[in-house]
Amino acid sequence: MKIGELAKRSGLSAHTIRYYERIGLLPHADRDQSGQRDYDASILNWIEFLDRLKATAMPIREMLRYAALRERGVGTEAERGALLEQHRERVRAHVAELQACLLVLDTKIAGYAGKEQRMKDYDAPIPEHRKPAGTRQAGAR
Amino acid sequence: MKIGELAKRSGLSAHTIRYYERIGLLPHADRDQSGQRDYDASILNWIEFLDRLKATAMPIREMLRYAALRERGVGTEAERGALLEQHRERVRAHVAELQACLLVLDTKIAGYAGKEQRMKDYDAPIPEHRKPAGTRQAGAR
């Protein structure tokens, strides 16, 4: 498979694939007789896994550490496992934080919904009191 | 409260606070007689909310839209609500994606743990009665 095809199948651009190879995220691809990269389909599994790491906001530096261990192969399993476990904890913490934020958003949105509801109760675009007096001094901007 | 104090209390740097004011994320602060910013404690609520938006990866462009509506005040509630609802959906989707990634990580980590277990079975002085491991197959990466 040439780079264009891999780009289509992986969802990465050819530019990005070359960039990943340059920095070491993807293994150096074999070239054909005219110097063009020729990929084996199995690379797609690795790219897919990289996508997961990216989706979970692992910085490229750390993906590189993982990729390097993977290249070294046998004997690096414990280290790779530890690296992923560490990352998993960060992701879990991040999910927890997002869920806390969702609660805040829910509250805020409920507040706006409540206001809108009260507006509808009055049924008109309320012509009166646009500001409760005296919140701001004149001037400013 | 001066900017240094607000920095301490909000967790933002003074640089960042000025930057936020410049781009419009924070309202233009009143100045004292010598031109220094003087903040009301209420600004902390807004900064805290901005932090939530940031934590949920809302781009600054969109925070600016929200901030602008907030400045306009009364009459923008529906729009603000809609904006937050849209954002909430994105955050929910993101959480779902992260959870899917966590499953993949779990599987991968379990794989490494399995390997390590097999290593130890061969390798280490087995203390007392350990279960014979190996029901897993090699390969899968």
Add this chain to the structure above:
DNA sequence: CTACGGGTTAGAGTGCGCTCTAAGTCAAGG
């Protein structure tokens, strides 16, 4: 008086992760 520890501004620099450009090579089709 002077030093110090804040503050002010405009604008330059940083780190990340791509993304694109320029200039060239190559294989196949008309």
Add this chain to the structure above:
DNA sequence: CCTTGACTTAGAGCGCACTCTAACCCGTAG
């Protein structure tokens, strides 16, 4: 033979969100 289009490389450029620098001002303590 010539064009087309996909590929090659080194390296420049971009968008984001800060982060810092330079040069300056101001009020207070010693």
